[in-house]
Amino acid sequence: MCGIVGFHTHAASARTVARDTLTAMRDRMAARGPDGTGLWIAEDARTGFGHRRLSIIDLSEGGHQPMATPDGRLTIVFNGEIYNYRALREELVAQGVAFVSDSDTEVMLHLYARDGAAMLGKLRGMFALAIWDARNRALLLARDPLGIKPLYYSDTGGALTFASQVKALLVDPAISRDPSPAGLAGFHLMGSVPEPFTAWHAIRALPAGSWMTVDTSGIGTPVQYANVAQVLAGGRAVDPTAVDVAAALRDSVAHHLVADVEVGAFLSGGVDSSALIGLMRDCGQDRIRACTLSFGEFDGQHQDETPGARAVARHYGVDHHIRRIDADEFRGDMDAIFDAMDQPSIDGINTWFVSKAVREMGLKVALSGLGGDELLAGYSTFRTVPAMRRRFGPLAAIPGAGALSRMLLRATGVARRNPKAANVLGHAGSWAGAYLLRRAVLMPFDLDSVMDPAMAREGLAELDPLGAIERSVTPDPGSDNGRVCALETSNYMRNQLLRDSDWAGMAHSLEIRVPLVDFTLLKTLSPRIATLKPGEGKRLLAAAPSNPVPRDIVERSKTGFSIPVADWLAGNTAHVPDRRASRGWAKIATERSLQGVAALAR
Numbered sequence: 201m202c203g204i205v206g207f208h209t210h211a212a213s214a215r216t217v218a219r220d221t222l223t224a225m226r227d228r229m230a231a232r233g234p235d236g237t238g239l240w241i242a243e244d245a246r247t248g249f250g251h252r253r254l255s256i257i258d259l260s261e262g263g264h265q266p267m268a269t270p271d272g273r274l275t276i277v278f279n280g281e282i283y284n285y286r287a288l289r290e291e292l293v294a295q296g297v298a299f300v301s302d303s304d305t306e307v308m309l310h311l312y313a314r315d316g317a318a319m320l321g322k323l324r325g326m327f328a329l330a331i332w333d334a335r336n337r338a339l340l341l342a343r344d345p346l347g348i349k350p351l352y353y354s355d356t357g358g359a360l361t362f363a364s365q366v367k368a369l370l371v372d373p374a375i376s377r378d379p380s381p382a383g384l385a386g387f388h389l390m391g392s393v394p395e396p397f398t399a400w401h402a403i404r405a406l407p408a409g410s411w412m413t414v415d416t417s418g419i420g421t422p423v424q425y426a427n428v429a430q431v432l433a434g435g436r437a438v439d440p441t442a443v444d445v446a447a448a449l450r451d452s453v454a455h456h457l458v459a460d461v462e463v464g465a466f467l468s469g470g471v472d473s474s475a476l477i478g479l480m481r482d483c484g485q486d487r488i489r490a491c492t493l494s495f496g497e498f499d500g501q502h503q504d505e506t507p508g509a510r511a512v513a514r515h516y517g518v519d520h521h522i523r524r525i526d527a528d529e530f531r532g533d534m535d536a537i538f539d540a541m542d543q544p545s546i547d548g549i550n551t552w553f554v555s556k557a558v559r560e561m562g563l564k565v566a567l568s569g570l571g572g573d574e575l576l577a578g579y580s581t582f583r584t585v586p587a588m589r590r591r592f593g594p595l596a597a598i599p600g601a602g603a604l605s606r607m608l609l610r611a612t613g614v615a616r617r618n619p620k621a622a623n624v625l626g627h628a629g630s631w632a633g634a635y636l637l638r639r640a641v642l643m644p645f646d647l648d649s650v651m652d653p654a655m656a657r658e659g660l661a662e663l664d665p666l667g668a669i670e671r672s673v674t675p676d677p678g679s680d681n682g683r684v685c686a687l688e689t690s691n692y693m694r695n696q697l698l699r700d701s702d703w704a705g706m707a708h709s710l711e712i713r714v715p716l717v718d719f720t721l722l723k724t725l726s727p728r729i730a731t732l733k734p735g736e737g738k739r740l741l742a743a744a745p746s747n748p749v750p751r752d753i754v755e756r757s758k759t760g761f762s763i764p765v766a767d768w769l770a771g772n773t774a775h776v777p778d779r780r781a782s783r784g785w786a787k788i789a790t791e792r793s794l795q796g797v798a799a800l801a802r
Contacts, residue, residue, distance in 0.1 A: 202265070203232030203252040203364045203706070204277045204351075206330050208339045210414050211358020217241050217248035221372055225361075226250030228368040231540070232279075232706045240266040240275060247332050247339070249277040254709055256281060256459050256565060262301030269309050273335050276312075278305050279364050280327030280349045281711070283455035288322065317342070317411050320425050324455060324720050326713075328406075330362060338415040345426030345719040347395070347408025347694040350702055354403045360414050362406075365542050365703075366398050370800055376402040377801040384544075384797070385659030388650050388790075391546040391641045392696040394668065396422075399543050399797050408694055426719060429686040432677035435726025446744040448724040449715075453479040456567060456715040463713070464563040465490040466554050467520065469508025471738045472569025472578075474753050476715060477516050478745025480567070489519045491558045491566075493550070496526060497764035508753055515750055523557035527768040534792075540707035544793030546641065548700030550763050552707065559708040566705075570697055571716035574688040575725065576737025577681050578758075581688060583734060585634045586680040592628035632669035635687045650790075679730035693717070 205225045207217045223239060233252025241248040251265040268275040282288070285304035288311060293299065297310045304325075311319040312331055317340060326348035331340045341362060343351050353362040356374045363369045370377065383397040395405040406412055409426030412419070453476060457463050465480065467473050467490035480488055492509040506522055513520035530549075537552055551568075558566045573579045623643060627633030636643070644665065647656035672690035673683050698717070705712040715721070729737075742749035769788060 202254055202279045203229030203368070204265075204279045204328065204330065205229070205250040205361075205363040205368055206277060206339075207248045207359065207361050208332070208414055209246040209359045210339075210416060210418055214358030215374070216245040219248075222248050222250050225363060225368045225371045226252060228371050229363070229365050229706075231709055232364060234709050236264065238265045238277075240268075240277075242332070242334070247275075249275065249330065249332070251277050254564065254711060256461055256711055257285075258301055258303035259460050260301070263303035263305060265305060267303075267305050267309060269313060273333065274309050274313060275332045275334070276305060276309050276329060278308060278327060278329040279351075280325055280329070280344065281458070281713070282308065282323050282325040282327065283458045284322075284324040286458070312340075317413075317423075317425070320411060324718070328364060336415070338413055340411060340413055341406055342411035343406050343408050345409040346428070346689065346698070346717050346722075348698050348702070348714060348717060350699060351406045352398060352403050353406060354400075355419055356402065358418075360419060366400065366403055367542055367800075369403055370400070376400070378402065379797055379801055381655045381659030382662035383659075384651065384794075385647060385656055385663050386665070387544045387793075388642050388647055389636075389640050389644065389663075389665060390691070390695065392699060393543050393545075394663070394665075394691070394695045397663065408690075427675075428689050428722065429673050429675055429677050429682075431719075431723050432679075432682040432686055432726050432729065433675045435723070435728075436678045436682070436730060438727035440727040440731045443725060443728040445725065445728060445740045448721055449475070449741065449744045450479050450482055451724075452715045452718045452721040453567075454483045455718070455720075456713045457483055457485060459565055461564050462487070462489070463565045463567060464488070464558055464561065465518075465567045466558070466569065466712075467492050467509045467512060467518070468569070469505035469512070469753065469756065470569065470758065471742050471749055471754055472572035472716065473567075474508075474512040474749045475572075475741045475744055476567050476569055477512060477518060478747055478749060479715075481516055482746050487519060488516065489521065489561060489563065491521045491523055491554060491561060493554050493557065493763070494522050494524045495764050496524070497767045502757070503762055503764075508756060511750060512753060516747065521557070521561055523553075523560075525553050525557075525763070529553075530765070530768050536707070538792045538796055540703055541793065541796070542703045543699070544790070544797065545696065545700055545703075546789040546793075547696055548704045549765060549789075551701050551704035551712070553763065555705045555708045555710045555712065559710045564709070565711045565713060568701065568712050568714050569716060570701060570712075570714045571689075571693060572738070572741060574685060574693050575716050575722065575729070576741055577685070577729065577732045577734070578738055579684075579688060581635070581638055582681060582684045585631070585638050585684050585687070588624070588628050588634045588637065589631065592624050593634075595625055595628075597629055627666075630666065630670065631673050631683050631687065632666045635669055635684075635691070636665060639692055677730075681732055682726075682730050685729055689722075 233254045235255040236253035238251035249266040266277045282304040285307045289307045327344045328349040328351035378401045380401040383393045383399045386394040410422040412422045494506045498504040701712045742754045
């Protein structure tokens with residue numbers, strides 16, 4: 201796991217690499233890689249890569265980056281882990297390839313020399329990478345299928361710059377600081393900035409599951425090589441009873457344990473993290489160190505995850521660490537949180553603190569249960585979004601029904617109390633509309649209240665929120681579960697949860713691995729996802745370890761990975777349940793995030 205940065209001049213008259221700027225961009229991401237640095241600049245100074253290393257696989261100098269093939273034709277810089285690299289290495293060795301290290305980075309270099317961009321479909325893991333091909337004068341940029349690792353780029357006057365973080369790119373004075381209307385509109389709508397946009401007009405995110413080439417003809421259009429909806433649609437042709445869920449889950453966990461350092465775990469009181477602990481045991485890990493967060497405000501209440509986590513730790517014989525977090529620590533960390541956030545987000549503070557606690561334990565890698573709800577139909581959206589479509593979809597198809605319902609609801613005052621209600625008939629006619637109603641923080645018609653109206657209109661026109669969401673269920677997955685799985689995986693999980701895990705974990709030099717966010721696992725389970733009944737997916741996950749998750753954990757109602765932020769902001773010493781709690785953090789996160797955007801724009 202690392203931080204990567206690079207520069208490539210693709211236009212004949214464009215600027216060349218500035219060593220000082222490239223080094224400063226690299227070192228803006230120092231927390232992503234405290235174990236080493238690397239810098240490479242081509243002889244003609246038209247291409248350069250920088251690297252910050254967090255050594256996880258092949259701890260020797262053999263894993264140093266940027267890395268080149270012996271003939272100097274290919275040079276790579278890479279962030280992430282390839283879990284099946286040993287099998288790929290054996291295949292290449294059998295074909296006569298000689299290796300000088302045991303790193304996954306070198307495997308990708310030789311695999312690219314053989315297969316080109318087609319190699320991406322063979323990689324199992326999380327990655328963002330850049331490969332310079334000196335012979336063909338071409339640069340390849342690519343991201344993993346589900347978007348676990350980020351990659352941002354900007355083109356200024358024929359010179360492309362890329363990095364693992366937006367703020368690293370902003371070190372380059374040539375990159376415009378103008379905010380992006382589409383990115384900020386997307387943030388206000390969903391609580392995170394949806395790719396391919398960022399908060400900055402001049403900076404884009406390479407879409408998940410895509411690759412892009414840059415050569416003498418310029419920057420190519422991103423090419424999608426992995427599509428969640430397509431996988432789910434294809435799964436409908438397979439007999440779901442033939443799917444061995446436990447074996448598929450165990451296989452994913454085994455791959456995610458590949459490391460040359462100790463792998464720990466986040467442990468909540470829920471099914472996802474508990475099942476992963478049990479599967480780690482099944483995969484042969486003798487010592488498991490796990491961390492749970494504890495809050496005085498939650499003591500003795502349903503939100504307190506420590507009793508359940510203690511029970512799971514005893515059940516599996518885990519070396520269990522409980523880390524107490526209080527309001528003083530929260531306030532003391534706030535500036536650091538917003539500096540690390542990279543892009544505006546209304547979430548991620550929970551991952552910040554558990555990552556901080558795990559790093560204090562001396563661990564560099566931890567497994568997280570993120571993705572279980574998306575994969576196994578755990579969210580309420582798997583019920584509410586289809587129900588909305590069934591109940592209101594036929595009415596929404598009647599001409600004028602949406603406008604009439606808005607008029608009536610405004611007249612009765614319902615629209616004032618619940619603005620989303622006024623737009624049910626205007627949105628329930630499509631899966632994208634129903635999902636937006638369920639997941640949006642604000643609706644498009646609310647944006648004038650939080651943004652300059654002209655910027656909001658410009659942003660919405662470029663963002664096209666309904667069109668973007670609809671593309672995440674294209675082709676049609678063919679089942680209600682499949683559609684919601686694709687919607688949640690390609691939107692909320694990708695733009696919010698995975699991005700928050702990246703910046704919050706990397707701020708503490710911690711690699712967060714997500715075995716339930718695995719493209720191979722998604723392919724294997726896709727036939728079964730369509731048939732899952734409410735609660736069935738989590739029961740299957742709980743039963744997957746040979747020593748199943750305790751029944752009390754399975755039957756406990758969902759709490760989420762919550763933190764008493766609202767109490768801390770209000771100065772409360774005891775937690776008082778309030779549905780406005782999450783809004784308190786969302787408000788301050790929005791204000792602080794946008795202050796950061798404004799400050800960097802100056």
